[in-house]
Amino acid sequence: MLVKVFGSAVFGVTATTIAVEVNIDKGIGYHLVGLPDSAIKESSYRIAAALKNNNYNLPGKKITINMAPADLRKEGAAYDATIAIGILAASGQVKSMKVADYVIMGELSLDGGLQPIKGALSMAIMAKEEGFKGVVLPVQNVKEAAVVDGIEVYGAENILQVIDFFDGKESLEPTVIDCQQEFNQTLDFPEFDFSDVKGQESIKRCMEIAAAGGHNIILIGPPGSGKTMLAKRLPSILPPMSMHEALETTKIHSVAGKIKESGLLTKRPFRSPHHTASSVSLVGGGSYPQPGEISLAHNGVLFLDELPEFKREVLEVMRQPLEDREVTISRAKFTITYPSSFMLVASMNPSPGGYFNDPNAAVSSSPLEMQRYLSKISGPLLDRIDIHIEVTPVPFEKLSESRKGESSKEIRNRVTKAREIQSKRFESFSNIHYNAQLSSKLIREYCQLDEVSLGLLKTAMDRLNLSARAYDRILKVSRTIADLEPSVNIASHHVAEAIQYRSLDREGWLK
Structure with a gap:
């Protein structure tokens, strides 16, 4: 008897239907075809033991299983249940009327x-x-799958429950999740709040601008000045994710197996890989390609602490994803694209010892040592970072203050209003939602300057010897500062403030 059941294979962040055709005929043998990997070939042993321990048996006949499309490689042990139900249905041990209606x-x-x-x-x-009635999955996966409306999602703890479900003996209850309720959970009391940060008002302002426009930012300062503390609090001032962003982010984490018992991810991800990370772990890949840290940070924040300590080749592979907001992994037989639209937040010391030109410091570095240290980061990568800001140590008077600073909720309200202005401005573009995503062509259209602002920027370009990409960065940051006011036009004081946020372009750093 021939029975067809359905499974699914995930490539990148999208799934493809796999038809598992099971034919049982006279003879003896077990034949599995359709480019299965070793884990699938070994499934016969797991299936035989699982069925025997639940009072079912593999039929002692010739079993031929084809996984179609046959030219697509199938990987992993997730097809065990698919094949087991197919064998039981083909041998008449399970009713086969509705097995083809479910994945x-x-x-x-x-x-x-x-x-x-x-x-x-x-x-x-x-x-x-593709019009299936529902999906039958392990109970641990039902919450993430139930996020999808319009399809029945059943969670089973063991194969016996799946068998009884198709036989009509036990009715598994479909899992229903109120996505809106999960999505609207409060963000007013984050784990890391800006009210905990003492002093550093100018840096908070920088972080607010970066969050409002989605700009990449690098923090330069000595140890203990609060760089990591500030970076960890950035997600708390980002606008709440839209439903589309939440689904997109959840899908990536689901593919990577990072979702345990939770359903929809409603908080923006914050990823902080160690500086020993390889290029593959950062951008994704491997023999069985998986999303890397930059994709897991999609719609959130990627924090690279001690940026010069990362290997140069690891940092260079980020240049293209930072521009295109996606990463493409190519292999001989297939190409996979993962989304990677993230905010890059990097921190670094100004020199190997951590201090520069500080006579009171225990460890001091010469200008030559500092330049050698900074040269580990390439100019093209720095050009892709919109905001460079120096972080100075907080004086004792500020640290000992009992008064709390402005909370993340207050800052987030201003950031959200600025993002709403940008969303309305770019509503005719499907792939642009905030200022950091503007192309050079659109910068000329939406970041026009008056004569005074243009003259100010020309002077800065000449004195600092800025690149064309840095010119674009200043214009985009100026547009964001204007949106925070809010102001329809970019004024000279907006440009002047944006120029200040190019610390590494100034005399005494990389010159």
Whole structure:
């Protein structure tokens, strides 16, 4: 008897339907075809033990299983449940009338338990698009899959529950999640709040501008000046994610297996890889490509602490994703694109010892040592960072103050209003939502300067020897500062403030 059941394969962040055709005929043998990897080939042992321990058996006949499309490589143990139900349906041990209406996925334990899988959200989206009635998954994955409206999502703890479901003996209840309720959870009391930061008002202003326009930022200062403390609080002032952003972010984390018991991700991700990270771990890839840190930070913040300590080749691979806001991983037989629209926040000491030109410092560095240290970061990478700001140590008077600073909620309200202005301005563009995403052509259209502002910028360009990309960065930051006021036009004081945020272009740093 021939039975067709359906599973799903995830490539990048999208899923593809896999038809598992099971044919049982006279003879003896077990044949699995359709480019399965080793984990799938070993599934016969797991399936046999799981069925036997639940009072079912593999039929002692010739079993032929084809995984179509046959030219697409299938990977992982998540097809165990698909193949097991296909064998039982083809041998008449399970009713086969409705097995083709569902996408069935799950890894089997020897006792028949279902283990969690990766990419459940992408699978549910694909199943809905292709008209399936529902999906049957391990119970640990149902919350992320139930985010998709218009499709039934069933969670099973073991293979026996799946068998009984198709036999009509036990009715699994579909999981329903109120996405809006989860999505609207309060953001007013974040774990890291700007009210905890003493002093550093100018740096807070920088962070507000960066958040309002989605600009990349680098913090330069000695140890203990508060760089990491400030960076960790940046997500708390970013606008709440839209439903589309939340789904997009959840999908990436689902593919990477980073979602455990939670459903929809409603908080912007904050990723902070160690400086020993490899280029593959940062941008993604591997023999079985997985999203890297820059994709896991999509719609959130990527924090690179001690930037010069990262290997130069690791930092250079970020140049293209920073511009294109996506990363493409190419292999001989396929190409995968992961989204990577993130805010880069980097921090660094001004010299190897951490201090520069400070006579009171315990460890001092010469200008030559400092320049050698800074040269680890390439000019093209620095050009892609819109805001450079120096962070100075907080004096004792500020540290001992009992008065709390402005809270993240207050700052976030201003940032959200500025983002709303930008969303309205760019509503006719599908891929542009805030100022940092502006192309050179659109900068000329939306960042026009009057004569006074133009003269000020020309003087700064000549004195600081700024590149064309730095020129564009200043214009974009000026546009964001104007939006925070709010002001329709960019004024000279907006440009003057934006020029101040190019510290590494000034005399005494990289010159």
